[in-house]
Amino acid sequence: MKVETLELRNYRNYEELNIQFDSGKNILYGNNAQGKTNILEAVYMCSMAKSHRGTKDRDIIRFNENEAHLKLVVSKRDVPYRIDMHLKKSKAKGIAINGIPIKKISELFGIINVIFFSPEDLSIIKNGPSERRRFVDMELCQIDRVYLHNLANYNKIVNQRNKLLKELSFQFDKSLYDTLDVWDMQLADYGNKIIKRREQFIIEMNEIIIHIHKKLTGGKELIHIKYEPDVRGENIEREIQLSRERDIRYKTTGRGPHRDDLGFYLEEIDLRKFGSQGQQRTAALSLKLSEIELVKKIIKDNPILLLDDVMSELDSSRQNYLIESINDTQTILTCTGLDELIENRINVNRIYKIVNGTANLYEIGKEQQ
Numbered sequence: 001m002k003v004e005t006l007e008l009r010n011y012r013n014y015e016e017l018n019i020q021f022d023s024g025k026n027i028l029y030g031n032n033a034q035g036k037t038n039i040l041e042a043v044y045m046c047s048m049a050k051s052h053r054g055t056k057d058r059d060i061i062r063f064n065e066n067e068a069h070l071k072l073v074v075s076k077r078d079v080p081y082r083i084d085m086h087l088k089k090s091k092a093k094g095i096a097i098n099g100i101p102i103k104k105i106s107e108l109f110g111i112i113n114v115i116f117f118s119p120e121d122l123s124i125i126k127n128g129p130s131e132r133r134r135f136v137d138m139e140l141c142q143i144d145r146v147y148l149h150n151l152a153n154y155n156k157i158v159n160q161r162n163k164l165l166k167e168l169s170f171q172f173d174k175s176l177y178d179t180l181d182v183w184d185m186q187l188a189d190y191g192n193k194i195i196k197r198r199e200q201f202i203i204e205m206n207e208i209i210i211h212i213h214k215k216l217t218g219g220k221e222l223i224h225i226k227y228e229p230d231v232r233g234e235n236i237e238r239e240i241q242l243s244r245e246r247d248i249r250y251k252t253t254g255r256g257p258h259r260d261d262l263g264f265y266l267e268e269i270d271l272r273k274f275g276s277q278g279q280q281r282t283a284a285l286s287l288k289l290s291e292i293e294l295v296k297k298i299i300k301d302n303p304i305l306l307l308d309d310v311m312s313e314l315d316s317s318r319q320n321y322l323i324e325s326i327n328d329t330q331t332i333l334t335c336t337g338l339d340e341l342i343e344n345r346i347n348v349n350r351i352y353k354i355v356n357g358t359a360n361l362y363e364i365g366k367e368q369q
Helices: 036-048 119-123 129-143 145-170 174-178 180-216 233-242 244-250 277-299 316-325 339-343
Strands: 002-011 014-020 025-029 067-076 079-088 094-097 114-117 223-228 261-266 304-308 331-335 350-355 358-363
Touching: 002 036, 014 036, 014 358, 025 036, 036 067, 036 079, 036 114, 036 129, 036 304, 036 331, 114 277, 119 277, 129 145, 129 180, 129 261, 129 277, 145 174, 145 180, 145 244, 174 180, 180 223, 180 233, 180 277, 180 316, 223 277, 233 244, 261 277, 277 316
Parallel strands: 025 331, 025 350, 114 304, 304 331
Antiparallel strands: 002 014, 002 067, 067 079, 079 094, 223 261, 350 358
16 A cells, blocks of 8 residues: 555645655655645545544635645555545535545545554553544544444434433433433443454554564563453443433533543553653554554555654664564655654655745755755
């Protein structure tokens, strides 16, 4: 799997962009706030239909413009796919695959498998449970359409139930209250399926991460991930019902998979609470590298790796390990300078210098307009 070309119009700070990528290592370098990350974001958008930053579509459109266009051409097992995306300030986005408009955004998932790695990901261990849940959900949604379907339905039911809880908190209505039984039953059904798939995902991740983390730490540390569901599948409906009065009081659904967490442990030490910054960052790197290997195993192909200024956050030994681990993976990498890459003898296939919304092909010692 590889990205061939990306075209942007009125996207962020790009009035027009047409960029070609090599199947190996592609470097986007330049000063901060020039538009490097915007290119990675656009590739991610064409895979997941939303920004990795959580930005609303209307805020992605170039200032003083009403629409933005993205076109990504990707090759998957030698079969070309063209993703066209049309962002509008006042309407829902339009997406077409090979010229055919899609009705549901979920139809886009799985065509392109991308893994986004930014400095913020190095804090996933010490940050809150929502980021760890997001990591699981974003990966599973790319590789498992059934999970995507179940999660989408679960989230809809949670939202509907929360609206009902708000109504009941302002004015109790017996007929409305009785409908909670229906919502709770559906919530338990979809929640159970989500829990089972997350459990399987963590088992698969543990089989990989233990070996990667050993290598990263010179065999000194033995890591394992623990799935920590808010409620066990067989108890989910009962627990939701038991918290019903509390839910009405707080106007939100307090129990279920949307409250799950992941624990990271060295033996019995909880890295979230007691790990040093170095241990937490090493565990986060192990997690991202494990994600790459698991995706390869499942899709029988290499995902596309987007590295947003991660190298500057890693010491030389971890930089080298990361580069060695992705030798066979198409990578688009942003950085502020080339010196560090050259010093570490990273094999670079194509370099672009990004300046104020322009991308100029660059050769060491020679710039090409």
